[in-house]
Amino acid sequence: MKQFKGRAIAPGRAEAEAVVSRCGVNTLASFQKALQFGDKNATCGDQNNPDLYGKAMAGKALCLPQTIGSTTGGLVLYCACSMNRQPACLLFSEEIDSLAAAGSVLAAVWLDGAQMPVVDSLGSEFLDYVRDGMKIAVEPDGSVIVGE
Amino acid sequence: MYLTPEQEAVLAGKEGETMAKVLKTLVMYGEIFGADKMVPVTSKDNHLVTSFGLKALQPVYELMEQLIEAGAVSKQGFSADPRPLDKNVPASALQKLVFNKFMYSRQDYYEKQLRELGLMEPDAFSCACYLDEMGNKPAYGEVLSWAESSAVVYANSVLGARCNRNSGIMDLMGSIAGCVPNFGLLTDEGRRASWVVRVETSGMPEAQLLGSAIGMKVMEDVPYVVGLDKFLGSELTDAACAYLKDFGAAAASNGAVGLYHIENLTPEAKRYGRELIRDGAREYVIDDSELRRVRLGYPLMWKKSDAKPKLCFIGCPHLSMAQLREWTLRLESGLRAAGRRKLAVPTVLTTAPAVKREFEKTEWSARLARTGAILSCICPLMYMNNPLCAPMPVITSSNKLRTYSTARYYTEAEIADIVTKGGGAR
Numbered sequence: 338m339k340q341f342k343g344r345a346i347a348p349g350r351a352e353a354e355a356v357v358s359r360c361g362v363n364t365l366a367s368f369q370k371a372l373q374f375g376d377k378n379a380t381c382g383d384q385n386n387p388d389l390y391g392k393a394m395a396g397k398a399l400c401l402p403q404t405i406g407s408t409t410g411g412l413v414l415y416c417a418c419s420m421n422r423q424p425a426c427l428l429f430s431e432e433i434d435s436l437a438a439a440g441s442v443l444a445a446v447w448l449d450g451a452q453m454p455v456v457d458s459l460g461s462e463f464l465d466y467v468r469d470g471m472k473i474a475v476e477p478d479g480s481v482i483v484g485e
Numbered sequence: 486m487y488l489t490p491e492q493e494a495v496l497a498g499k500e501g502e503t504m505a506k507v508l509k510t511l512v513m514y515g516e517i518f519g520a521d522k523m524v525p526v527t528s529k530d531n532h533l534v535t536s537f538g539l540k541a542l543q544p545v546y547e548l549m550e551q552l553i554e555a556g557a558v559s560k561q562g563f564s565a566d567p568r569p570l571d572k573n574v575p576a577s578a579l580q581k582l583v584f585n586k587f588m589y590s591r592q593d594y595y596e597k598q599l600r601e602l603g604l605m606e607p608d609a610f611s612c613a614c615y616l617d618e619m620g621n622k623p624a625y626g627e628v629l630s631w632a633e634s635s636a637v638v639y640a641n642s643v644l645g646a647r648c649n650r651n652s653g654i655m656d657l658m659g660s661i662a663g664c665v666p667n668f669g670l671l672t673d674e675g676r677r678a679s680w681v682v683r684v685e686t687s688g689m690p691e692a693q694l695l696g697s698a699i700g701m702k703v704m705e706d707v708p709y710v711v712g713l714d715k716f717l718g719s720e721l722t723d724a725a726c727a728y729l730k731d732f733g734a735a736a737a738s739n740g741a742v743g744l745y746h747i748e749n750l751t752p753e754a755k756r757y758g759r760e761l762i763r764d765g766a767r768e769y770v771i772d773d774s775e776l777r778r779v780r781l782g783y784p785l786m787w788k789k790s791d792a793k794p795k796l797c798f799i800g801c802p803h804l805s806m807a808q809l810r811e812w813t814l815r816l817e818s819g820l821r822a823a824g825r826r827k828l829a830v831p832t833v834l835t836t837a838p839a840v841k842r843e844f845e846k847t848e849w850s851a852r853l854a855r856t857g858a859i860l861s862c863i864c865p866l867m868y869m870n871n872p873l874c875a876p877m878p879v880i881t882s883s884n885k886l887r888t889y890s891t892a893r894y895y896t897e898a899e900i901a902d903i904v905t906k907g908g909g910a911r
Binding site: 346361363365366369370372373374384385403404405406407408409410411412415416419420433434435436438439440442443445446447448 | 506509510513514517518534535539540541542543544545548588632633634637649650651652653654655656669704705737738740741783784786870871872888889891
């Protein structure tokens, strides 16, 4: 078990299994098919992301460096939250990017009771340590506890 | 973040709950990035990334309805990304049924919303809104609230405007409020480069490959590119602008580049030179072998790697007038060499509606039509991203389309060769 401390962008509690991308997550490419065709697991459809492709993202602790790609990214996250297909939490090793930040803020301001805690700046050590399937607990102060 | 008394009052509800939420969204967004204040949006028009009435985006339309009902609309006009549908683009009866009745069943409704919110004109749908014919071309130094990764990177880099890589909806919020948080690419410091990219290729690198390589390497950082002016020159000619449009789109979609500087060519690089490079900037050298390595890394998503291409898309982002003429010449020449009259692969060239209108007034339009090519204003990405089109062997010269779909990437010369000669994919 190991604890990491980041910055709570959207403070909250979450407990979930980790799903890990070591490269930037392209939000549109990852979520588009899932949102379009009603996949409740939000299976990642991004062919260019070998870490995530074909894996469920809904309800998981999505661990990533940043999001990349299309500027629809924020609204795609907003829609995922609105349709309850969002990851349980987003955990960024680096400083959050503008698209993911937009998605997080839009969900917080415009959706009642949207639950997707977001923590950034967890450091590269976090991504080096965390593996798919590890148990993750997120605290409102930005603490992230990674179990085996 | 410092807010003016007027902004504080809006936040407190002076202009209603919805306007308070609009401003709160922008303030929270800015605070994440340490914005010190809000700055006025100074461009005449805005550009929105969301142009498609996709059933899956219902939450977006509900939010927009909320804005319209509350009278929280922009004082700016705006363009939007390309439409997802065009009856002239080849599609099976089943595909047409699914597109019109299921996937994009909200298209008419959404376009009505866009008109109510301030769409510049009924056909203002293009990712390349900055083309002269489209009339949404910001000036140097203007502050924007745009989204659309390829348009933002072009506006910042080639035009010298200032815009962050805003997300869809956030683009609209800034336009409605008339201000955006001051951080990142809006600031002098945020526009300095943390990478020096040295282009050492033996010839002019393919724009879409070079952009891809740089995007994958620098991600969201700002690269200062040295050695490209050797091929592009030091003036922003039509050809250089078209190259940079495609280069930037690839860098923005394969990574998250929002601004690049090309030494001796782009406006800030010309004005400030290497002062733009931060201390400790990292270096990336791109030669022929590096471009080969990057290209070999692209996954092939076709079921049969030697399948005969069923469709070809050229123009993501939309082609400029000069590019349409260039492609017409290239296709004519390829057909002559192949001894054919019509293209062997159904080929769609995409451009902005206003460019298409102007192109159709010229003799070039009939020449292009004679090759069998289809000229459309569709968004190829929106066409491709569904279970009916995804299994199709589609080829493209767009690295953006490759990234977001199952389309297979080829260089422009290879595309011209395949569509004029036919046969299986190479």
